[in-house]
Amino acid sequence: MAKTQITIIDIARELNISPSTVSRALRNHPDISRKTVEIVKECAERLSYKPNEMALNLRLGRNNIIGVIVPEIVHYFFSSIVQGIEETASAEGFNVMLFRSEESYEKELKITESLINARVAGVLASLSKETDRYEHYQQILDNDIKLVFYDRICIGIITDRVVVDDYAGALSAVEHLISTGCRRIAFYSSPLHLEISKNRRNGYLDALRKNSIPVDESLIFVCDTREKAMELTPQVLSLPEPPDSFFAINDHTATGILYAVKKAGLRVPEDISICGFSGGDLALACDPMLTTVEQHGYEVGKTAAKLLIDKIKGITHGQYTNRIIKTKLMVRGTTKTAP
Amino acid sequence: MAKTQITIIDIARELNISPSTVSRALRNHPDISRKTVEIVKECAERLSYKPNEMALNLRLGRNNIIGVIVPEIVHYFFSSIVQGIEETASAEGFNVMLFRSEESYEKELKITESLINARVAGVLASLSKETDRYEHYQQILDNDIKLVFYDRICIGIITDRVVVDDYAGALSAVEHLISTGCRRIAFYSSPLHLEISKNRRNGYLDALRKNSIPVDESLIFVCDTREKAMELTPQVLSLPEPPDSFFAINDHTATGILYAVKKAGLRVPEDISICGFSGGDLALACDPMLTTVEQHGYEVGKTAAKLLIDKIKGITHGQYTNRIIKTKLMVRGTTKTAP
DNA sequence: AATGCTTTTGCAAACGTTTGCACTGGAAAA
DNA sequence: TTTTCCAGTGCAAACGTTTGCAAAAGCATT
Numbered sequence: 001m002a003k004t005q006i007t008i009i010d011i012a013r014e015l016n017i018s019p020s021t022v023s024r025a026l027r028n029h030p031d032i033s034r035k036t037v038e039i040v041k042e043c044a045e046r047l048s049y050k051p052n053e054m055a056l057n058l059r060l061g062r063n064n065i066i067g068v069i070v071p072e073i074v075h076y077f078f079s080s081i082v083q084g085i086e087e088t089a090s091a092e093g094f095n096v097m098l099f100r101s102e103e104s105y106e107k108e109l110k111i112t113e114s115l116i117n118a119r120v121a122g123v124l125a126s127l128s129k130e131t132d133r134y135e136h137y138q139q140i141l142d143n144d145i146k147l148v149f150y151d152r153i154c155i156g157i158i159t160d161r162v163v164v165d166d167y168a169g170a171l172s173a174v175e176h177l178i179s180t181g182c183r184r185i186a187f188y189s190s191p192l193h194l195e196i197s198k199n200r201r202n203g204y205l206d207a208l209r210k211n212s213i214p215v216d217e218s219l220i221f222v223c224d225t226r227e228k229a230m231e232l233t234p235q236v237l238s239l240p241e242p243p244d245s246f247f248a249i250n251d252h253t254a255t256g257i258l259y260a261v262k263k264a265g266l267r268v269p270e271d272i273s274i275c276g277f278s279g280g281d282l283a284l285a286c287d288p289m290l291t292t293v294e295q296h297g298y299e300v301g302k303t304a305a306k307l308l309i310d311k312i313k314g315i316t317h318g319q320y321t322n323r324i325i326k327t328k329l330m331v332r333g334t335t336k337t338a339p
Numbered sequence: 340m341a342k343t344q345i346t347i348i349d350i351a352r353e354l355n356i357s358p359s360t361v362s363r364a365l366r367n368h369p370d371i372s373r374k375t376v377e378i379v380k381e382c383a384e385r386l387s388y389k390p391n392e393m394a395l396n397l398r399l400g401r402n403n404i405i406g407v408i409v410p411e412i413v414h415y416f417f418s419s420i421v422q423g424i425e426e427t428a429s430a431e432g433f434n435v436m437l438f439r440s441e442e443s444y445e446k447e448l449k450i451t452e453s454l455i456n457a458r459v460a461g462v463l464a465s466l467s468k469e470t471d472r473y474e475h476y477q478q479i480l481d482n483d484i485k486l487v488f489y490d491r492i493c494i495g496i497i498t499d500r501v502v503v504d505d506y507a508g509a510l511s512a513v514e515h516l517i518s519t520g521c522r523r524i525a526f527y528s529s530p531l532h533l534e535i536s537k538n539r540r541n542g543y544l545d546a547l548r549k550n551s552i553p554v555d556e557s558l559i560f561v562c563d564t565r566e567k568a569m570e571l572t573p574q575v576l577s578l579p580e581p582p583d584s585f586f587a588i589n590d591h592t593a594t595g596i597l598y599a600v601k602k603a604g605l606r607v608p609e610d611i612s613i614c615g616f617s618g619g620d621l622a623l624a625c626d627p628m629l630t631t632v633e634q635h636g637y638e639v640g641k642t643a644a645k646l647l648i649d650k651i652k653g654i655t656h657g658q659y660t661n662r663i664i665k666t667k668l669m670v671r672g673t674t675k676t677a678p
Numbered sequence: 679a680a681t682g683c684t685t686t687t688g689c690a691a692a693c694g695t696t697t698g699c700a701c702t703g704g705a706a707a708a
Numbered sequence: 709t710t711t712t713c714c715a716g717t718g719c720a721a722a723c724g725t726t727t728g729c730a731a732a733a734g735c736a737t738t
Binding site: 007054059 | 695696697
């Protein structure tokens with residue numbers, strides 16, 4: 001039990017050969033004779049030798065760790081992304097080190113510091129809501145660590161980026177509402193400084209314009225949680241000219257709307273249509289089931305990880321890629337079928 | 340940009356002192372004079388020196404990495420656990436390396452191999468559904484890596500363990516159903532070889548016995564997904580003596596039941612009561628909102644991480660702890676209020 | 679001026695690998 | 709026989725730290 005760790009030197013001593021030969025034999029270096037390779041491998045197996053990755057990393061000045069910064073872990077979209085990342089990374093021989101920024105700039109700063117100290121091979125990052133300074137990400141690059149942003153990207157830093165097609169997703173959602181007869185479409189958004197808010201808002205606005213529906217600014221609200229939606233929606237419904245439908249920035253908000261609308265005695269989708277944005281099981285638990293824009297977080301994660309690993313391996317060199325992951329409108333029960 | 344990494348030796352050269360002095364100064368070793376410490380720290384800051392953790396780890400023969408094996412990532416309970424782990428770890432200066440076993444023994448084997456090679460300080464593991472051999476976990480211990488099991492524990496290996504109180508959770512859920520007048524309570528369970536199934540089943544059975552309700556085996560089913568529940572439930576409802584309520588092994592299954600019951604034209608909870616097991620947002624999206632047993636995954640994660648870190652730090656020594664995290668029944672709309 | 683004590687610093691080894699280069703011994707070539 | 713060549717192996721340095729021990733420096737006490 002307290003047996004100290006077996007090293008390459010132990011094997012060398014046991015076999016009366018030099019550590020360098022052992023090292024080469026284990027790595028199938030062509031210089032080493034077949035016989036020696038066999039003997040060494042047998043011995044390594046017998047002593048249940050495990051290569052010390054820490055020593056290896058130091059020697060080689062690199063490691064196989066990918067740092068992942070995620071604003072939240074308990075979150076369908078982000079956990080899907082992490083799953084995509086983990087899958088790709090492990091298939092390519094990389095390990096994933098996971099950090100949660102908790103939507104805090106301070107925490108993000110500490111995390112990037114840790115990542116640099118750990119000399120990770122690469123970083124996959126999504127900005128916290130708070131973050132509006134980017135020096136810490138520049139530092140990552142300065143320390144020769146590869147960097148790819150996903151979802152909440154950073155425009156100021158030149159890197160690869162993977163984003164969801166928020167604009168097209170919102171556009172298709174709102175056009176769907178319009179095609180089913182909706183005309184006064186309320187929009188519940190996140191704070192506007194976030195890229196995703198801007199993009200989805202633009203999709204919303206363009207869908208209206210394309211269909212010659214006047215934009216009514218009084219139908220646009222900042223409201224991005226279930227709780228807030230449950231509070232806000234009754235007021236919105238009792239407006240002099242209430243909306244006939246809602247487009248929500250995420251599914252949680254949409255469930256809050258759904259709850260409030262039903263509570264107000266209105267029928268969904270006959271009286272009021274609702275469309276969310278996110279994907280996941282939540283939409284299926286609703287009654288009626290929620291029409292929503294599926295974001296394919298898993299694809300985002302896989303794509304970002306692949307991009308990063310290619311950079312690390314030096315396959316891609318100078319160029320920087322912007323990858324856009326398509327969304328998909330999932331039409332369900334909270335919207336009407338087109339006439 | 341391509342400036343090679345700054346080391347302690349660069350600082351030493353710059354200041355015409357020895358690397359050992361620099362090292363000690365940066366670590367506030369008491370032997371070093373205040374003045375030297377200041378000079379060194381200033382210089383380190385100026386050159387934006389970042390300690391190379393790989394070198395440190397090799398030298399000290401340890402690192403600050405906690406390996407986490409989780410069967411699934413996109414999963415409310417498990418992601419809550421991961422969040423609890425990450426939070427505790429980062430507060431204590433540890434980093435989290437995340438692996439997904441995908442419920443596969445083969446994958447679990449590869450993961451433990453990676454973890455040993457990486458010489459992580461400790462491992463937090465939950466068994467995959469497939470796993471029924473445990474040598475790989477014994478190997479972890481043999482390599483002097485601390486190990487704590489959570490949720491899906493391994494009885495054969497002597498370690499600390501953190502589990503959810505499945506028995507008490509199920510007991511309280513079923514007693515609640517009984518107290519609201521239910522007598523024929525159907526139970527939708529996972530495959531019985533899993534500990535959690537056994538424990539919850541025992542809770543279910545004991546609740547019936549305690550209240551002198553005869554156990555009807557024909558009301559117990561293996562059914563643990565939303566899809567299966569949507570398929571099975573109509574048949575169950577059309578039994579000659581149908582149940583008046585359902586207790587489901589998880590919330591996904593419960594939402595499937597809810598859907599089928601409503602579709603059959605029955606009212607919830609007036610005609611049929613439903614209770615799930617899991618916690619999370621899903622329960623709130625249902626209409627009526629789902630009564631369920633909250634598992635406190637976050638607490639599980641925090642507790643397991645704390646236990647592991649104490650072991651790593653050598654605070655706890657020989658003893659092995661079994662920690663049980665209490666569940667909490669969240670009574671909502673799918674069950675009646677007690678008369 | 680010598681001694682002793684304390685404070686501060688430096689030397690060198692060590693952690694476990696990999697790898698450029700030099701060396702060995704034997705076979706092939708001269 | 710000598711030379712050349714090559715496959716196979718070993719030496720030693722290097723990666724960036726920490727740390728036991730020795731040495732130096734400073735200072736007060738004899």
